[in-house]
Amino acid sequence: CNLLACSQTAKPANQQSWQTQIQGGSRQSPIDIRSSESVHDPQLTPLSISYDPSDCLQIWNNGDSFLVEFDDSKDNSVVSGGPLENHYKLKQFHFHWGAENNRGSEHTINSLVYPAELHLVHWNAEKFRTFDEAIFSENGLAVIGVFLKLGRKHDGLQKLVNALPAVKYKDSTVEFSNFNPSCMIPSCLDYWTYPGSLTTPPQTESVTWVIMKKPIEFGDDQLSAFRSLLFTPFGEKLENMVDNFRQQQPLMNRVVRATIL
Numbered sequence: 001c002n003l004l005a006c007s008q009t010a011k012p013a014n015q016q017s018w019q020t021q022i023q024g025g026s027r028q029s030p031i032d033i034r035s036s037e038s039v040h041d042p043q044l045t046p047l048s049i050s051y052d053p054s055d056c057l058q059i060w061n062n063g064d065s066f067l068v069e070f071d072d073s074k075d076n077s078v079v080s081g082g083p084l085e086n087h088y089k090l091k092q093f094h095f096h097w098g099a100e101n102n103r104g105s106e107h108t109i110n111s112l113v114y115p116a117e118l119h120l121v122h123w124n125a126e127k128f129r130t131f132d133e134a135i136f137s138e139n140g141l142a143v144i145g146v147f148l149k150l151g152r153k154h155d156g157l158q159k160l161v162n163a164l165p166a167v168k169y170k171d172s173t174v175e176f177s178n179f180n181p182s183c184m185i186p187s188c189l190d191y192w193t194y195p196g197s198l199t200t201p202p203q204t205e206s207v208t209w210v211i212m213k214k215p216i217e218f219g220d221d222q223l224s225a226f227r228s229l230l231f232t233p234f235g236e237k238l239e240n241m242v243d244n245f246r247q248q249q250p251l252m253n254r255v256v257r258a259t260i261l
């Protein structure tokens with residue numbers, strides 16, 4: 001399923017950047033992935049992803065995005081393999097999107113922007129005791145990024161979309177159960193991987209990024225439901241939750257590796 005060729009050599013990273021980055025940050029996210037500069041690594045095995053829908057707990061509007069949160073007290077929803085040395089537990093997933101269809105994703109592919117991007121956030125439960133400890137630690141997190149493009153309505157996503165009006169306002173939560181995030185993983189498991197950071201504060205450099213090469217499709221009405229959420233709490237000025245993505249950061253001294261499965 002690999003449609004994007006990648007060469008064997010990695011060119012020197014772009015050292016200049018006009019964009020802001022945390023003081024002294026050398027591995028910030030997101031980045032623009034230049035497929036021709038990615039390095040095919042035959043040692044990258046397929047990801048092993050297994051989620052238990054009964055671990056799904058609630059949806060929370062945290063004022064940045066809406067987080068679908070999972071019970072990480074058991075070992076049922078985990079990712080391993082690929083570039084990961086350990087198994088990582090699913091903590092939450094969320095999205096980033098634009099006010100208009102020409103922007104929204106955080107990562108870009110050869111400068112191509114998608115209207116939205118899904119982040120499945122996992123933490124290294126073999127090395128750390130809690131998620132909060134992991135976000136400040138090397139190899140603490142593994143985030144799977146999946147691009148969303150507009151097209152056919154995504155049937156699996158509709159259950160989530162139907163729950164969004166209940167979390168319209170910042171700091172609202174709603175019970176949400178029996179949802180399997182596997183329905184949002186593309187059938188083609190080819191990916192790029194690189195060492196990076198959280199894309200929102202504290203922007204700690206604790207993330208192994210795994211960006212799926214193929215997007216999933218979802219419908220205009222589903223994206224409109226994302227855009228109907230608010231950054232602001234009940235009773236305050238209405239500000240639609242849109243354009244909640246960070247600008248691309250300099251690659252600096254990093255190589256993006258690619259699978260060809």
Ligand SMILES: NS(=O)(=O)c1ccc2oc(=S)[nH]c2c1
Nearest residue numbers: 119121143197198199200201
């Ligand atoms: N957008 S993201 O890089 O996936 C991400 C994931 C988990 C996070 O926890 C805090 S705190 N900020 C976060 C950002």
Ligand SMILES: [Zn+2]
Nearest residue numbers: 094096119199
């Ligand atoms: Zn994110």
